[in-house]
Amino acid sequence: xxxxxxxxxxxxxxxxxxxxxxxxxxxxxxxxxxxxxxxxxxxxxxxxxxxxxxxxxxxxxxxxxxxxxxxxxxxxxxxx
Amino acid sequence: xxxxxxxxxxxxxxxxxxxxxxxxxxxxxxxxxxxxxxxxxxxxxxxxxxxxxxxxxxxxxxxxxxxxxxxxxxxxxxxxxxxxxxxxxxxxxxxxxxxxxxxxxxxxxxxxxxxxxxxxxxxxxxxxxxxxxxxxxxxxxxxxxxxxxxxxxxxxxxxxxxxxxxxxxxxxxxxxxxxxxxxxxxxxxxxxxxxxxxxxxxxxxxxxxxxxxxxxxxxxxxxxxxxxxxxxxxxxxxxxxxxxxxxxxxxxxxxxxxxxxxxxxxxxxxxxxxxxxxxxxxxxxxxxxxxxxxxxxxxxxxxxxxxxxxxxxxxxxxxxxxxxxxxxxxxxxxxxxxxxxxxxxxxxxxxxxxxxxxxxxxxxxxxxxxxxxxxxxxxxxxxxxxxxxxxxxxxxxxxxxxxxxxxxxxxxxxxxxxxxxxxxxxxxxxxxxxxxxxxxxxxxxxxxxxxxxxxxxxxxxxxxxxxxxxxxxxxxxxxxxxxxxxxxxxxxxxxx
Numbered sequence: 001x002x003x004x005x006x007x008x009x010x011x012x013x014x015x016x017x018x019x020x021x022x023x024x025x026x027x028x029x030x031x032x033x034x035x036x037x038x039x040x041x042x043x044x045x046x047x048x049x050x051x052x053x054x055x056x057x058x059x060x061x062x063x064x065x066x067x068x069x070x071x072x073x074x075x076x077x078x079x080x
Numbered sequence: 081x082x083x084x085x086x087x088x089x090x091x092x093x094x095x096x097x098x099x100x101x102x103x104x105x106x107x108x109x110x111x112x113x114x115x116x117x118x119x120x121x122x123x124x125x126x127x128x129x130x131x132x133x134x135x136x137x138x139x140x141x142x143x144x145x146x147x148x149x150x151x152x153x154x155x156x157x158x159x160x161x162x163x164x165x166x167x168x169x170x171x172x173x174x175x176x177x178x179x180x181x182x183x184x185x186x187x188x189x190x191x192x193x194x195x196x197x198x199x200x201x202x203x204x205x206x207x208x209x210x211x212x213x214x215x216x217x218x219x220x221x222x223x224x225x226x227x228x229x230x231x232x233x234x235x236x237x238x239x240x241x242x243x244x245x246x247x248x249x250x251x252x253x254x255x256x257x258x259x260x261x262x263x264x265x266x267x268x269x270x271x272x273x274x275x276x277x278x279x280x281x282x283x284x285x286x287x288x289x290x291x292x293x294x295x296x297x298x299x300x301x302x303x304x305x306x307x308x309x310x311x312x313x314x315x316x317x318x319x320x321x322x323x324x325x326x327x328x329x330x331x332x333x334x335x336x337x338x339x340x341x342x343x344x345x346x347x348x349x350x351x352x353x354x355x356x357x358x359x360x361x362x363x364x365x366x367x368x369x370x371x372x373x374x375x376x377x378x379x380x381x382x383x384x385x386x387x388x389x390x391x392x393x394x395x396x397x398x399x400x401x402x403x404x405x406x407x408x409x410x411x412x413x414x415x416x417x418x419x420x421x422x423x424x425x426x427x428x429x430x431x432x433x434x435x436x437x438x439x440x441x442x443x444x445x446x447x448x449x450x451x452x453x454x455x456x457x458x459x460x461x462x463x464x465x466x467x468x469x470x471x472x473x474x475x476x477x478x479x480x481x482x483x484x485x486x487x488x489x490x491x492x493x494x495x496x497x498x499x500x501x502x503x504x505x506x507x508x509x510x511x512x513x514x515x516x517x518x519x520x521x522x523x524x525x526x527x528x529x530x531x532x533x534x535x536x537x538x539x540x541x542x543x544x545x546x547x548x549x550x551x552x553x554x555x556x557x558x559x560x561x562x563x564x565x566x567x568x569x570x571x572x573x574x575x576x
Contacts, residue, residue, distance in 0.1 A: 001561055003557070003560070004083075004502035004503050004557045004558075004560060004563055005502060005503065007424070007501075007552070008500050008501050009500060009501070009502055009517055010500055011498075012567070030165060030168055032164050033164060033165050034333070037161045037164060037165070037329055038164075038325070038326035038329050038330070039323070039325070039326045040322075040324075042310060042311075043310070045156075045310070046309055046310040046311070046413060047309055048154070048296065048305070048309060050302050051293050051296055051300075053291065054291065054292040054293030054296065055293075055296065055370075056154065056296055056300075056308045058154050058157055058308075058309075058310035058540065059157050059160075059370070060162065062159055062160050062161045063160070063232055063370060064319035066160070066163075066164045066363050066366060066367065069164055069165060069363065070360070073168070073171065073359065073360040074360055076171075076355055077360045079355060080245070080255075
């Protein structure tokens with residue numbers, strides 16, 4: 001092929017289905033985290049009470065997503 | 081011995097250790113540009129982890145972060161939120177950049193984009209953005225260091241002398257050891273910052289309120305309770321609006337991994353796995369913002385009306401009768417935060433200035449040896465200019481710093497297109513970047529003209545992506561042989 005494709009190329013030809021699926025799943029978690037940290041989802045946990053593990057709810061929410069993203073990164077890294 | 085003297089001696093010992101470690105690390109790399117700027121592509125996970133973590137968290141983390149929590153409440157959660165996703169692009173883009181960099185001997189971010197898009201002006205624009213972003217950022221680090229030493233010496237060390245000594249140490253190890261000096265000192269400084277932050281963040285709420293939960297319960301029940309409701313309040317005490325908060329998160333998250341002094345560490349990694357593992361582990365460093373914020377919240381009820389809010393940490397230190405040794409260690413932790421960002425900025429900006437700014441403009445080839453000399457000269461010049469703005473000039477660089485955040489985020493669409501969109505062209509990339517920067521700077525300068533009350537960087541990103549796409553589709557693409565190098569990464573063809 002001498003002309004580049006018009007669209008985005010995330011995987012080179014020959015990449016296994018399992019590899020593609022894992023990366024797409026991770027991307028889903030990442031997008032969910034990004035959406036969870038901004039309006040309107042973050043607004044659902046805007047009130048400080050009840051405290052979660054001693055932290056105001058919005059702070060605990062962000063820490064939880066930080067841990068979820070880290071867990072997903074660990075899973076992806078170990079699977080690759 | 082006078083308590084202030086003990087504190088100053090502890091900080092002096094810390095500075096001495098940093099200097100010794102920075103100079104000693106010179107022996108671990110060759111005397112080439114690749115050694116000076118990219119550590120001979122040999123950094124392991126330990127050093128990369130601390131370089132990345134300690135470079136991200138500047139003196140803002142120890143002074144500004146608690147100040148935000150103290151004065152703006154839940155608004156401070158923003159600095160934790162954008163880092164949650166902000167470093168992840170490096171997991172995917174970093175190893176690709178590392179491999180192309182190793183093959184073509186790149187050491188800066190712009191070299192990669194200039195080659196991929198066959199567009200030299202792109203490198204010059206990126207060099208200007210990088211150096212323009214570095215100076216105000218570095219100036220703030222110097223101001224922070226001078227301020228800390230002045231406070232702990234009870235004014236006996238003037239701010240100009242504190243900044244001079246601290247950055248004299250930084251300059252010495254950056255000049256002698258380059259990125260390895262940055263790497264090993266950041267490891268030491270990063271450990272120091274983490275220990276100090278977790279100790280103070282857990283101790284202060286316990287000492288003043290009986291625990292973290294008790295502290296927040298009391299704040300929630302007090303007149304300050306409203307500040308804990310997201311997204312917090314602005315500096316004037318008004319509720320921060322959701323548009324501004326959400327758009328600031330988007331721009332900061334998109335810009336985080338594109339800061340040149342952070343991205344360039346991709347080239348320093350010894351392997352793809354080392355770089356990926358560093359990104360995987362990065363959230364453990366990011367978590368240290370939690371105790372940093374707790375330090376600021378600890379002052380809300382116990383010490384109301386401290387102004388400016390950025391002085392809350394030194395204020396608390398002077399109010400609670402800590403042993404002078406502990407005060408010294410906390411201040412050394414704050415110095416570590418300033419230096420570990422300042423050194424990476426200084427080193428990266430000087431390397432970029434010469435490799436991307438100067439080299440393309442001179443007609444003859446510059447030898448490796450000359451490049452190293454020029455980079456060192458620029459390290460001194462940038463240090464001197466930043467020092468001038470930190471202690472001599474009254475000119476505020478805040479607008480330049482704010483503008484640079486919007487400008488740095490504009491690099492991400494180009495970097496993404498470089499690796500994932502073969503159809504992206506050099507004219508498209510340059511016009512997209514320029515459109516993004518110009519729109520972003522325009523709306524920063526004229527906020528009243530923004531169609532929506534959102535971060536100016538978002539307008540810039542929209543303009544950038546639209547122009548990059550439209551112009552690329554109407555200009556000639558790069559040859560497929562080159563594009564395969566960027567988009568057809570052989571080792572990513574995996575079986576399982």
